[in-house]
Every structure is written in C-alpha cells, then in structure tokens.
Amino acid sequence: MRLNGKTALVTGAASGFGLQIATRFAAEGAKVACVDINADGAKAIADQIGGLALTCDVTDGGQVRDCVERAVGDFGQLDIVINNAGWSHPNGPLLDVDYDAFRKVYAINVDSIFHMTHAVVPHWRDIGGGVMLNVGSTAGIRPRPGLTWYNSTKGAVHLMTKSLAVDLAPDKIRVCALAPVVSATALLETFLGGPDTPEARERFVSTIPLGRMCEPTDMASAAVFLASDEANFLTGVILEIDGGRTI
Numbered sequence: 461m462r463l464n465g466k467t468a469l470v471t472g473a474a475s476g477f478g479l480q481i482a483t484r485f486a487a488e489g490a491k492v493a494c495v496d497i498n499a500d501g502a503k504a505i506a507d508q509i510g511g512l513a514l515t516c517d518v519t520d521g522g523q524v525r526d527c528v529e530r531a532v533g534d535f536g537q538l539d540i541v542i543n544n545a546g547w548s549h550p551n552g553p554l555l556d557v558d559y560d561a562f563r564k565v566y567a568i569n570v571d572s573i574f575h576m577t578h579a580v581v582p583h584w585r586d587i588g589g590g591v592m593l594n595v596g597s598t599a600g601i602r603p604r605p606g607l608t609w610y611n612s613t614k615g616a617v618h619l620m621t622k623s624l625a626v627d628l629a630p631d632k633i634r635v636c637a638l639a640p641v642v643s644a645t646a647l648l649e650t651f652l653g654g655p656d657t658p659e660a661r662e663r664f665v666s667t668i669p670l671g672r673m674c675e676p677t678d679m680a681s682a683a684v685f686l687a688s689d690e691a692n693f694l695t696g697v698i699l700e701i702d703g704g705r706t707i
C-alpha cells in the first residue's frame with residue numbers, strides 16, 4: 461500500500477473527486493479525515509472508509525483551524541492535506557455574475573487555501589514536513605467562455621501552489637496541484653453550460669484528445685502518486701489530468 465502509515469485530510473470529501481480521493485487514500489493505507497460542509501455526506505464516507513468525519517465550511521478560518529486540530533488530535537499528526545472543496549457560479553454571460561457570487565467563488569476556491577495554509581503549516585514545521593495538494597482545473601490553464609470568474613480562481617490556485625512551493629520548500633513541505641478537465645460530478649452541468657445530454661457531453665469530449673471525460677478515479681490515482689513518497693522530489697507541479705486538453 462502506497463500511503464501506509466500516512467494521515468490525510470480531504471476537503472469536499474462528501475462528493476465527486478473528494479469522495480474518490482478519500483476512498484482511494486484509505487485503500488492505500490492512509491487514515492483519512494473527511495471534511496465537508498455537508499455533514500451527512502462527510503459522515504457517510506467516513507463511516508464507509510473508517511475515517512474521521514469533520515463538518516467544516518472551508519471559507520471560515522476558525523472552522524478550518526478546528527478541523528486541523530481535530531485531525532492532529534485524533535491521528536497524532538497530519539501528513540497530507542488535499543484542498544479539493546470547490547464551487548462555481550453558473551455558466552453564462554460574465555456580467556450576469558454579481559459581486560456576491562464573485563466573492564463566494566473566491567471564498568470557497570481560493571480563501572480556503574489561505575485558511576488551510578495558516579492552519580497546517582505551523583504543524584508541518586513542528587513535524588519536519590508535509591504535503592499539500594490543491595485542486596485546480598484546466599479552466600485555469602485554457603479557459604473556456606462563460607466561466608470567467610471561476611476560471612480566474614483556478615488560475616489563482618495554480619500560482620498560489622507554485623508560490624507556496626518555493627516559499628515552503630526549506631521546511632520540506634511539498635505543494636502541488638491537480639488540474640482536471642470536465643468530469644461527471646455534481647458540477648458537470650455548470651461546466652457543460654447546460655443540461656447534461658449525450659450531445660452536450662459529445663461536444664465537450666470532442667475537444668479532449670484522448671476522447672473522454674476525467675473520471676474521479678483518474679484524480680485519485682494522481683493524488684495518491686503526488687502525495688506519496690514516490691513523488692518526494694516533486695513540488696510546484698501542476699499536473700493536468702485532462703487527456704491532452706491543455707496541450
């Protein structure tokens with residue numbers, strides 16, 4: 461098992477990519493704290509994998525700090541954090557997205573990483589290292605129209621990842637990002653820009669050289685690798701999980 465003896469915290473673990481990452485991390489031997497604003501969902505996945513369920517709004521610095529303290533208290537230490545929780549405003553004309561929605565998408569996708577960094581880095585300095593993986597997107601590399609403000613949050617996630625990587629390398633803290641292309645999670649219709657029909661999927665898939673959408677298992681495989689000791693010389697990497705979409 462590739463994560464034997466490791467401890468991990470996954471945000472947005474109740475659904476989609478986070479659920480699959482939490483499941484695979486447990487199968488690879490990690491103890492996993494399943495964090496989500498959806499308390500029932502966090503409990504369901506934690507019960508299923510023998511993990512720790514933590515209800516938390518990642519936009520709230522105090523709640524994020526409490527989560528990290530709970531995970532460290534239960535596990536003894538925390539080795540890996542996956543900042544995966546995310547949201548998007550609806551796909552549509554950019555002037556239709558009001559300032560509240562703009563602030564909300566930044567709060568969930570970007571402020572959350574600020575809060576998590578403040579919460580976990582002092583612990584990682586105490587224990588001599590750690591791994592942070594941030595979930596970005598192909599939207600932050602090769603943006604499509606209709607999602608400008610969301611796209612820009614993922615650009616911020618990618619640059620934050622690289623900057624944290626250089627800042628924290630002396631502390632033996634690695635920081636990488638996963639940049640998936642569209643996947644059939646709860647966010648699918650937002651990214652398709654309309655109802656989930658075979659035609660809409662086909663239009664999207666025709667822009668992906670390998671000819672399919674990203675599966676949550678593709679994300680889990682990449683996350684296991686980047687979080688494991690096999691990747692211990694990799695930091696600041698933005699790994700595209702995109703079937704060639706951003707080439």
Ligand SMILES: NC(=O)c1ccc[n+]([C@@H]2O[C@H](COP(=O)([O-])OP(=O)(O)OC[C@H]3O[C@@H](n4cnc5c(N)ncnc54)[C@H](O)[C@@H]3O)[C@@H](O)[C@H]2O)c1
Pocket residue numbers: 471472473474475476477478495496497498501516517518519544545546547568595596597598599639640641642643644645646647648651
């Ligand atoms: N699905 C895609 O096509 C796609 C593509 C590229 C990137 N992403 C990114 O992948 C990540 C995961 O998304 P997903 O597709 O699995 O979506 P999802 O909606 O299935 O899962 C997101 C999870 O985050 C949780 N969450 C939302 N706001 C939260 C908050 N304030 N505090 C705590 N938890 C919160 C939700 O409850 C949910 O469980 C996001 O960062 C998203 O931007 C998704």
